[in-house]
Amino acid sequence: MNEIKMNRRGFFSGLAKIAGVAVVAPTALQALFSTANAQEKRRGSAPAAGGTQMPLVDPKDPVAKAVKYIEDYKKAPEAKGNNCINCGFYKKTGTQNGKEVGTCTIFAGKVVYGEAWCASWNKKA
Ligand code: SF4
Structure with a gap:
């Protein structure tokens, strides 16, 4: 009987850990990277002013994958016609x-294509 309780506890504990890792809300990622941006600015290593001098986001990057970043929004049906250009987080x-x-x-420190899209898309105000 005691062994069954331990197994249930272990099961739910494991389930919570898996859910915690698998479900990363876009807003949580945004907060994480906003903090990273602020820290970079404080260190005096803000991204270069010209977009041509900054590296492009690699779609294979773990963060890019986490937010389903795709360089061509037309290839992502879930983009529903939206792209970075009309996203509130984008600055040409x-x-x-x-x-x-x-x-x-x-x-932080990278650029995205204007015609890209990701699951964190947020309507420009
Ligand atoms: S859709 Fe918005 S949040 Fe996503 S990569 Fe483009 S600018 Fe960034």
Whole structure:
């Protein structure tokens, strides 16, 4: 009987750990990276002003994967026609590879394509 209680406890404890790792709310990621941005600015290593000097976000990057970042919003049905250009976290900085790029609040020190999209998309005010 005692062994069954231990197993149930272990099961629910394990379930909570898995759920905690698997479910990462976009807003939590935003808060995390906003903090990272603020820390970078305090250290005096703010991103370069020109978008062409900053690296592009790699879609294979773990953070990019976590928010389902895709370089072409037209390939993501869940984007529903939205992209970085009309996202509140985006700020145009220039062009790269002949495409508009800009900074994004959740990707410190990098730029995203204007026509990219991710699950943290937030309507521009
Ligand atoms: S959709 Fe918004 S939050 Fe997502 S990568 Fe583009 S600018 Fe950043």
